Amino acid sequence: DAEVIEAHHASKRDSPSGTSLATVREIAAGRAEASAEPTAPPASPVEVLPGARGAERDGIHVHSVRLPGLVAHQEVIFGGPGQT
Numbered sequence: 001d002a003e004v005i006e007a008h009h010a011s012k013r014d015s016p017s018g019t020s021l022a023t024v025r026e027i028a029a030g031r032a033e034a035s036a037e038p039t040a041p042p043a044s045p046v047e048v049l050p051g052a053r054g055a056e057r058d059g060i061h062v063h064s065v066r067l068p069g070l071v072a073h074q075e076v077i078f079g080g081p082g083q084t
Contacts, residue, residue, distance in 0.1 A: 004027075004061070
């Protein structure tokens with residue numbers, strides 16, 4: 001599984017960024033090429049604040065941060081069953 005976190009300055013007009021969406025497309029394409037499926041989410045996830053898990057595209061959660069002083073940051077976090 002993977003999640004994308006991207007951050008930009010507060011005036012950036014799009015959210016999520018085009019770069020983060022391109023990253024999601026590449027991850028999804030790699031997953032398809034490997035015939036891999038994302039790990040199923042918990043049967044009944046509790047999202048205390050709506051949207052706290054970010055938006056989802058192709059089974060990958062994308063989180064956008066917009067704050068003054070940021071230029072451009074992107075992080076991809078990978079995880080799988082049994083990893084700690």
